[in-house]
Amino acid sequence: AQTGLADRYREYFDIGVAVSTSDLSEFEKSSIVKKHFNSLTHEFSMKWSQLEVKPGKYEFEMVDQFVAWGHEHGKKLVGHTLVWHKANPDWLFTEDDSNLSRAKLLARLEKHISTVVGRYKGKVYGWDVVNEAFGYDGTFRKSPWLNIIGEDFIERAFEFAHAADPDAKLYYNDYGLVHKSKQDAVVRLIQRLKSKGIPIHAVGIQGHYSLTYPDAKLLDEAISRFASLGVEVMISELDVSVLPFPGPEERGEDAEINNLRAAELDPYSGALPTDIEAQLADRYQELFCVLLAHRASVNRVTFWGISDAESWRNNWPLPERMDHPLLFDRNLKPKLVVERLLH
Ligand code: XIL
Secondary structure: OOOOHHOOOOOOOEEEEEEOOHHHHOHHHHHHHHHHEEEEEEOOOOOOHHEEOOOEEEEEEEEEEEEHHHHHHOOOEEEEEEOOOOOOOHHHEEEEEEEEHHHHHHHHHHHHHHHHHHHHHOOOEEEEEEEEEEOOOOOOOOOOHHHOOOOHHHHHHHHHHHHHOOOOEEEEEOOOOOOOOHHHHHHHHHHHHHHOOOOOOEEEEEEEEEEEOOOOHHHHHHHHHHHHOOOEEEEEEEEOOOOOOOOOOOOOOOOOOHHHHHHHOOOOOOOOOOOHHHHHHHHHHHHHEEOOOOOOOOEEEEEOEEEEEHHHHOOOOOOOOOOOOOOOOOOEEEEEEEHHOOO
């Protein structure tokens, strides 16, 4: 068989992809995964809301299958994610009719992390321990974690994860890390964890980008800055939207923009025009050029999905658009970008 992407970049960094368990049982998709990727992240099923629907009732079937498949095919597995403000079960932050105390929520967090990380000890290579804890202005994101536990929920989560699997790599993962204030906040977090002897091995820069956002130079600077702190860097959720990309100021943090406006911003709802496909390939090459320049610090580049059909970008930052952000089109045909990145 022809060389895949993971082989092409083997000397430099891992090439990963986000999948669902069902992707792995579909012939064409699983063939693509086997050929091109040596690292896998589960796109959805390892989030708390999916694992522990009712208190104490864990449903591990999807993740067990994913882990077994990954092992059988020699892939490095990333656990995503232990602490997030989204995708939590409804019961998590409540207790009867009274307020949940800090001590009780910490105990739930510890139990969850020891249960999940413990179950996959030695099988999951690294964990996105905490996901998206800061706002663009660099303050802690308002969430039940912050409100009920306080700022040290992050430190505790890393300690719990380390206790559950001392050999696992531990990551802080977020988007918008090219923005100065948010980047500063993550720099301070890494310094704080390190000064307290709490293990953190890498920063995941999500990488939900567009043809123009962000300027490659900003990515270059962000990687240099994180690497200088003695952590590794990965691009953990890469996808490049080809649609008009309203920035955070314009869309607001919660992307509440009406569908009429979304339709105006959805120009390629048929096949992707060849000139745009070429721009997408150029853009991925530009990003890879930055990543290769930092190959000593970048340890993994993970694409957030196999094909455009399932990409979450069809619904973000605006709902119900037809986007074309990934390496494979809606018929699982490799786009021009694949040939370019293999070259
Ligand atoms: C998204 C998945 O892609 C969707 O399928 C799911 O419905 C919601 O979550 N940042 C993250 C990811 O860290 O977990 C998100 O994934 C995308 C944004």
